[in-house]
Amino acid sequence: MRRFVVLMALLCVCDGVQFGQLCSGNPTNTRRGSDPKGQGHYGARRNGRTHQGLDIVCSDGSVVYAPFDVTLQGSLIVYNDPQQEKAAINKGINLRGEGLCFKLFYVQPDQTSGTVRKGQRIGVMLPMQSVYPGITSHVHVQMCDRTDPTKYF
Numbered sequence: 001m002r003r004f005v006v007l008m009a010l011l012c013v014c015d016g017v018q019f020g021q022l023c024s025g026n027p028t029n030t031r032r033g034s035d036p037k038g039q040g041h042y043g044a045r046r047n048g049r050t051h052q053g054l055d056i057v058c059s060d061g062s063v064v065y066a067p068f069d070v071t072l073q074g075s076l077i078v079y080n081d082p083q084q085e086k087a088a089i090n091k092g093i094n095l096r097g098e099g100l101c102f103k104l105f106y107v108q109p110d111q112t113s114g115t116v117r118k119g120q121r122i123g124v125m126l127p128m129q130s131v132y133p134g135i136t137s138h139v140h141v142q143m144c145d146r147t148d149p150t151k152y153f
């Protein structure tokens with residue numbers, strides 16, 4: 001019984017966690033729907049691959065905020081294959097907070113270590129239109145274990 005109680009406590013750490021505003025100009029974390037370049041939901045098709053994150057609308061140059069108190073875990077490179085034409089948006093940041101480990105793609109981080117309080121600035125949305133003209137510019141939210149982040153929005 002004691003083991004059961006401890007297990008339940010661990011399982012419930014992330015229960016009810018919701019992302020606060022991620023991007024200036026999008027106070028309700030509106031998701032990318034369908035646009036000429038694809039769809040923003042988790043599991044969407046991507047040229048024979050599967051979209052492993054959730055896209056939140058964010059205009060180029062917008063300020064990106066910490067969705068809750070977070071610890072910065074270093075910057076990341078979005079595209080393994082270094083394609084020069086995508087260099088302008090090939091950056092993001094690793095984060096932890098509220099028991100979650102996740103990544104934000106297409107963000108130029110202000111800093112890559114330390115802590116940031118909910119609602120404080122963590123960086124700037126990179127110029128996605130310069131790489132994908134006509135797309136709905138967005139921050140890509142991806143859990144470290146690649147599970148579906150939708151329930152946190």
Ligand code: ZN
Nearest residue numbers: 053054055140
């Ligand atoms: Zn995405």
